[in-house]
Amino acid sequence: MTIPRDIIPLSNTVVPSSPSLSAFFNAGASPSYETSYFPVVPKKQLKPFNTGDIRILLLEDIDRTARELLQKEGYQVESHTSSLRDSELAEKIRDVHVIGIRSKTKLTASVLDHAENLLAIGCFCIGTDQVDLEYAAKRGVTVFNSPFSNSRSVAELVIAEVIMLARRICDKSMEMHFGTWQKGSTRSREIRGKVLGIIGYGHIGSQLSVLAESMGMSVLFYDVVPLMAIGKAKQVKSLAELLVSSDFVTLHVPETLETRDLIGRTELETMKKGSYLINASRGCVVDLQALCEVMRSGHLAGAALDVFPREPSDDGPYFNEDLARWVTEIRDLPNIILTPHIGGSTEEAQEAIGAEVGGALLRYINFGCTIGAANMPEVTLRSLTVAEESHLRVIFIHQNRPGVLRQVNDILGDHNVDKQMSDSRGDIAYMMADISKVDSTEVQALYTKLEVLSCEIPKFLSPLRPYFGSTR
Numbered sequence: 404m405t406i407p408r409d410i411i412p413l414s415n416t417v418v419p420s421s422p423s424l425s426a427f428f429n430a431g432a433s434p435s436y437e438t439s440y441f442p443v444v445p446k447k448q449l450k451p452f453n454t455g456d457i458r459i460l461l462l463e464d465i466d467r468t469a470r471e472l473l474q475k476e477g478y479q480v481e482s483h484t485s486s487l488r489d490s491e492l493a494e495k496i497r498d499v500h501v502i503g504i505r506s507k508t509k510l511t512a513s514v515l516d517h518a519e520n521l522l523a524i525g526c527f528c529i530g531t532d533q534v535d536l537e538y539a540a541k542r543g544v545t546v547f548n549s550p551f552s553n554s555r556s557v558a559e560l561v562i563a564e565v566i567m568l569a570r571r572i573c574d575k576s577m578e579m580h581f582g583t584w585q586k587g588s589t590r591s592r593e594i595r596g597k598v599l600g601i602i603g604y605g606h607i608g609s610q611l612s613v614l615a616e617s618m619g620m621s622v623l624f625y626d627v628v629p630l631m632a633i634g635k636a637k638q639v640k641s642l643a644e645l646l647v648s649s650d651f652v653t654l655h656v657p658e659t660l661e662t663r664d665l666i667g668r669t670e671l672e673t674m675k676k677g678s679y680l681i682n683a684s685r686g687c688v689v690d691l692q693a694l695c696e697v698m699r700s701g702h703l704a705g706a707a708l709d710v711f712p713r714e715p716s717d718d719g720p721y722f723n724e725d726l727a728r729w730v731t732e733i734r735d736l737p738n739i740i741l742t743p744h745i746g747g748s749t750e751e752a753q754e755a756i757g758a759e760v761g762g763a764l765l766r767y768i769n770f771g772c773t774i775g776a777a778n779m780p781e782v783t784l785r786s787l788t789v790a791e792e793s794h795l796r797v798i799f800i801h802q803n804r805p806g807v808l809r810q811v812n813d814i815l816g817d818h819n820v821d822k823q824m825s826d827s828r829g830d831i832a833y834m835m836a837d838i839s840k841v842d843s844t845e846v847q848a849l850y851t852k853l854e855v856l857s858c859e860i861p862k863f864l865s866p867l868r869p870y871f872g873s874t875r
């Protein structure tokens with residue numbers, strides 16, 4: 404557990420928002436924070452609230468690029484180097500408007516039920532399987548991630564592992580650490596001319612394909628969709644075809660129902676004798692019990708695992724039998740490289756992710772822009788400018804039902820609707836409209852009328868709220 408740090412005092416950087424909005428954004432704010440004032444910068448962006456009222460919780464050692472970006476905006480940012488235990492997470496998530504996580508923090512429906520004020524989740528990684536995306540959308544919580552900022556880092560780790568496995572580097576190094584000098588070439592091979600089989604030819608798989616070919620390997624890949632092969636790589640028709648033909652099999656699929664235990668005993672036994680398995684995707688994709696047995700039988704020559712079906716939530720001496728039964732077995736296997744989910748953990752990747760996800764959160768909070776969202780329709784409009792006085796941006800997240808937009812437009816209709824964009828994704832729709840000639844005294848009435856509309860949404864959807872922004 405870590406001590407919260409970097410809590411910025413509340414700041415009043417902008418013209419105060421309407422009382423109802425202050426109430427919305429201030430709900431749960433701790434009265435103990437000090438107040439201070441930052442210079443007002445005349446930016447051409449929405450300031451629908453006091454930016455200092457926005458409370459952001461960053462977990463799992465998210466890069467300082469994100470922290471600094473968000474702090475500069477005047478938001479209150481509290482950051483922790485690790486994830487939080489369940490009870491602490493439930494408590495902390497209650498008050499915040501934004502939470503930033505990586506892969507350890509599980510934002511399930513029951514955790515999200517505690518999140519009374521949550522507007523957005525930033526997954527500072529590629530995977531979003533740790534978040535119940537659908538439930539978050541139903542609660543009007545928008546989720547952002549970084550689709551490829553750490554892809555290269557994962558690809559580089561895998562290429563390193565291919566060589567290390569082929570030369571049994573980890574075992575050799577371990578022997579030396581224990582004082583044993585054991586020279587020899589038995590079961591050490593070059594990777595040139597060998598076949599790399601990639602399962603999942605997306606951002607990481609295709610990047611790896613380029614690296615592997617440049618080192619003289621042949622590349623086969625299997626993917627559920629037909630894809631353009633890069634270089635001389637070849638897409639195969641079935642998983643079995645890839646498994647029987649590859650010297651190294653590496654997994655780069657997302658965690659889905661279909662990929663759970665994608666590699667079980669049958670698949671492991673289908674792999675070539677003396678081949679190697681690498682998993683830097685998600686732990687549940689490989690049946691570890693089967694892997695241990697097949698490795699002990701000598702059928703596989705080695706493996707590298709960066710991800711596990713259960714991973715410790717804290718750094719420390721936790722990779723032991725308390726985590727799972729298979730841990731002891733895996734630790735005892737020869738020529739197996741074990742790494743603590745560090746595929747994307749490079750300074751370059753983390754900095755890029757911090758800027759990308761931090762920027763997406765900022766654009767969402769400040770402008771309502773959902774471009775890049777993982778669970779909401781992608782909607783944006785050109786920003787309002789400070790010259791456009793008496794303009795108001797209305798954002799309305801609602802159930803995707805016939806008639807809702809007509810009702811919304813009836814309410815907005817007394818004003819000039821300068822621009823409007825609406826889109827839906829499954830059951831959820833997102834509407835953004837810029838209306839003009841709005842007197843500040845009318846904002847509350849508009850809000851109330853829209854809020855009544857949202858009452859038509861079943862009770863569990865009640866947090867879907869209208870959200871206003873103005874240039875003032």
Ligand SMILES: NC(=O)C1=CN([C@@H]2O[C@H](COP(=O)(O)OP(=O)(O)OC[C@H]3O[C@@H](n4cnc5c(N)ncnc54)[C@H](O)[C@@H]3O)[C@@H](O)[C@H]2O)C=CC1
Pocket residue numbers: 529530550551553554557602603604605606607608625626627628655656657658661662665683684685709710744745746747748
């Ligand atoms: N170890 C680490 O630190 C990291 C792990 N990851 C994991 O790697 C995964 C892949 O990342 P990206 O390449 O960026 O994803 P991506 O979405 O670009 O590519 C995934 C590919 O897998 C394919 N696919 C999906 N289901 C499949 C199936 N059943 N069989 C075969 N192919 C299937 C998709 O069609 C797609 O082409 C992420 O979802 C994440 O879980 C990502 C980054 C870092």
Ligand SMILES: O=C(O)CCC(=O)C(=O)O
Pocket residue numbers: 505506507527528529530531553747748
């Ligand atoms: O960096 C992390 O904590 C998670 C990396 C990962 O697995 C991802 O980006 O999906």
